[in-house]
Amino acid sequence: MAQSLLQLRAVEKSFVGTRALKPLNLSLVQGEVLGLIGENGAGKSTLIKLLSGVHSPDAGTIEWQGRSVHFSSPHDAINAGIATIHQELAYCGHLTVAENLLLGEPWPRHRWGGVDWTLLHARAATQLARCHLEIPTTRTFSDLTAAQKQEVAIARALNRDARLLILDEPTASLSAPEVERLFAHLNRLRTQGVAILYVSHRLDEILNLTNRVAVLRDGKLVASYPTHEATVSRMVKDMVGRPLEQVYPRSRSYRKAAPLLELEGATREGMFENISFQLHAGEILGLAGLVGAGRSELARAIYGLYPCDTGTMRLKGNPWSPRSPDESLDAGMVYLPEERKRQSLVLDHSVRDAISIGFSDLFTRWGMIRAQEEQSAITNAMRTYDVRAKTVTQPIGTLSGGNQQKAILARWLERKPDIILLDEPTRGVDVGAKAEIHQLIDKLAGSGRAVLLISSDLPEVLSMSDRILVMHHGSIAAELHGDAMTQENVMLAASGLHHANR
Amino acid sequence: MTHGRLSPFLRQRLLVLLAGNLVLLIAIAFTMKQGGSFTDVLTRCGPNVAPVILAGLGMTGIICTGAIDLSIASIIVVAGTVFGVLVDRQWPPLPCFAACVATAWSLSACNGLLIRNLKMPAIIITLAGLALYRGLALILADLAIPNFGGSLNIQHESYHAPGKQFASAILLATLVGAFVWEWFASTPRRWLALGSSEEACRLAGLDPRSIRQSAFVVGGLFLGIAALIYVTQIQFIEPARLALGFELQVIGAVILGGTNIFGGEGSYAGTALGALFLYFTAQWMTYAGISPYFQEAITGALIIGVIGMDCALHRNRKRLEELA
Structure with missing residues (x-):
């Protein structure tokens, strides 16, 4: 029986108003590859951030190698042996490949204390070579292609000598041969006893790579079964079932x-x-x-x-x-962008301004808005689209997400x-x-x-x-x-x- | 640059500034009136430009992390006031010099500490510091000197040694030290990493707040030396008027030297060349007999010109690289 590596007990996490994770239990043993799936917003990223020390759980305990741990920063998690490749890569674009690769580790030094750049680049080159990557270590990181950046990030995590490797959608920007190369590494690590938590929307990858599948839905673990019992339709049903x-x-x-x-x-x-x-x-x-x-x-x-x-x-x-x-x-033609708060709204604006910004120019002459017509158009739009606000002067940011979205729909109504x-x-x-x-x-x-x-x-x-x-x-x-x-x-x-x- | 540590952008900016400085020197040599000596121009250059370069080295590190220090002029004023008061108390020169450097150093470190612990942006903390420190200097002078008349008089020549006799030597020694440190230490690279992406640093397990603070601590040492040279060059230290606008001069040199105002990119050599460029421009305009009323405007136009030309060159080269 393989040794238990990670044990989550009743772990919870909320962000302003929304419960991202409801009490959740999950365990991982050495050498296991666990596929974590779920729809967008099911809580996968939150779970990863808890394990990598970016956030701390509100309640519940994380047991790591049999001991209860509390990660107060990514530093703690890395030191404990948990390496993470986050979905959105964070890197220092102005620095070289070698520096990005070894960022956060002690750099090799000369006997008199100066950084030994030759050795640093040699070490980085070895790490890249171990992953069969041929990228010059002196290249500026921002000059790499998206796939190369992803590969360097993977090489960095693989070289951390981690006991648990977490990968969040690592193949999003990789092509088929690059994915194969990644899987070869992961399989090699698995035989060395490294546990892997693999998050992906690509169900074929989950079927190919993992031993066990865990399904998250609305912040809850709704199902968990060995991969050989899994089928695409079963996983989809578990992910969506509502x-x-x-x-x-x-x-x-x-x-x-x-x-x-x-x-x-x-x-x-x-x-x-x-x-x-x-x-x-x-x-x-x-x-x-x-x-x-x-x-x-x-x-x-x-x-x-x-x-x-x-x-x-x-x-x-x-x-x-x-x-x-x-x-x-x-x-x-109108377009409602996906990130309501960032791309559509000025959250401090009043409901009235947020709606009339879509059509106020229709009621404008000589740069002045004809207030009465504007007001009646706003009232009409809010009624038609059922925007519920206490007053039209309250900041739109104080409305619920649904009402904000209806207000955005309403702002375009007058344009037909x-x-x-x-x-x-x-x-x-x-x-x-x-x-x-x-x-x-x-x-x-x-x-x-x-x-x-x-x-x-x-x-x-x-x-x-x-x-x-x-x-x-x-x-x-x-x-x-x-x-x-x-x-x-x-x-x-x-x-x-x-x-x-x- | 075998390690590829200077980006093509910075390398090109260094070359442009080097060429610009040469052109200015030649222009100065040709416009000099009879009786002026070119060697004089060169020997005077050291003491005159030392405070801007030295403070600029510190500022470069700070700006590379994505922060800024607007209070450096006021810090120099406090350091100068401490120096003046001790001279007034008839302390021997060496302890006075040490106190001047230490004051500037500790105030800069204090800025770093405040930014770290109050978790406020550097620009806000140091904007407040700009007023606060100058005020402190005035209070200090008023309390320490009976019948303080607005200025501290440094008469004895031995108190002027660092600014007058040894300025060039101190500048050269510090520059060499800075280049070695930049080349062989990991901390400056951490500053650049922080300026590039705070998130990447955090996820790599580094502590962004300590890195930023270290830039203020190291910057404080450079600022201390700058302050020493600045205040030992003048006879009357007037806390209310000393070094007004100095921070903008320094930031100008740093930016002209290729340091990215948003952090992540920059070099000590660039800052030194940038400061020299601004200094030689001013010299040339004086020799060419350009009215002081025009000089400021011309300086501004030159900064835009140099950076504009450099960016255009860089864009063209990038385009050529993409075609190749």
Whole structure:
């Protein structure tokens, strides 16, 4: 029987208002590779941050090698033997590869105390060579490609002589041969008795690499079983399983209408490639895929935040190559970005200002806003979109996430947009408000608007959409209609396991 | 640069400044009136430029971490006041010098400590320090000297040795020490790491707050030497007017030297060359008989010109590299 390495007992963590982890028990033994899966927001990243010392748990204990431990900083966790590759790489771009690789470790010194740069670079080169990487150690880190940066980060963690290695979506920017190389290392480490906690959305990787699978949903561990008992459909069911009724209304039946937006081979280097689809009036087109698959980038290019390299776009039959979002707004297209608090709102602004910023220019003459008309438009928008606020002067940041999102939808109403690009419209919104936002989206499509719905929330995308495009690595992996619109199919296509169009 | 430790950007800035300094020296040689001596220009250069370079070395480290110290001029005032008061009490020269250096050093370290413990941005703490320290100097002078008339008079020549006789030697020795330290110590690289990404440092198990504090402690030593040379060059130390605007002069030299104002990039050599460039520009304008009314504006325009040209060169080269 292998020795228990890590034991979590009733570990909890909350952030302002939301419980990211409900009391959670989890254990890991030496040499075990545990696959941790779950939807976005299920609590995976929080769990990793607890284990790597970035956050401390609110309650419960972490037992490491049989002793209860408290990590007050990443330093403690590293010293205890837990190395982590975080999803978002943090590195010092101005320093060299060698310095980044050995940052945080004591550097080799001459006998008289100076840093021995020759030895430092030699040591870094050895570490890279151990991982079969050929990157000059004197290169400035910011000059590396995304994949090289990721590989250096992996090499750094592998060389920490860790007892537990945590990898959070390490393959997001790697190509197939690079992934294979990584897996070879991980398998070698496993035989040396290193335990691995592997977090990935890619279920094929989970099946290939792990011994055991743990599924998180809404901050709880909902299932845990040996990988040989796991199947893709079982894992998907465990990840998603939540009541679907009421949350996803559907009042309209879609009949094919004229295309409002057409894309033909749209490509932007490093973001998305060869994207072709049509978006019709009155249609809700779901855009599913993993984080980083290029969905938001595509929406931003359509909205005019940056141009496509090649390919053509047509809007209402006319060629479409917007130079800025102004043009898109004038042409009747609006975009709701995914990060509400950072990209959509000035949180200190009043509800009134936050809404009227979308259309106040329509009531402006000689630089002055006609206050009465503006006020009635705001009242009208708030009523139509059911924005609940005590007064219109309270800061929008004090509203709930759902009401903030409705206010953002409301700000564009007066412009009567024809095409609405929604990026994760219900992220971080509770179920009640979610249902209301879904009703609004449904109503908008019902009145003839075309909606592009980007969502990582599978049930949402499945039940709201008339048709679903699934993106994988920047291209469209599948287009799903009617009965083919199932969780399994979306997940398979998003993980790159599904290539045939159905 | 076998270890690839100076980025192409910094290397190019050093070359541009080196060339600029040469051009200015040649221009000075040609515009000098009859009777002026070029060797005089060179020998006078050391003492005149030493305080800016020395304070600039300290500031370079601080800015590399992504912080800044706006209170250095006021710190020099306190150091000068302490020095003046001790001279007034007829202490022998050496203890007076030591007290001057120690005062500046400890106040700079104190800045670091405040930033660390109050968890406030350096720019705010040192902006407050700018007023606070000058005020402290005035209070100190007022309390320590009966009938304090606004200035402290340093008459005896032995008290002027560091600023007048030995300034160039002290400057050279400190510069050599700084270059060796920059080249062989790991701490300056930690400063750059911190300025590049605080998050990366934290996740690598380093303590960002200690790293930032160390930049203030090391910077304080350089500032102490700068203060010593500054206050021993003048006869009247006036706490209310001494070194006004000095911090901007220093920050200007540091930025001109290629140090990134947001941290993560910079070099001691760049700062030294930047300070020289500003000094030679001022000299040349004086020799060329340019009206003092125009000089400030021309200095500003030159800074924009040099940095602008350098950035344009850098962009072109990057483009060529990408094509190749």
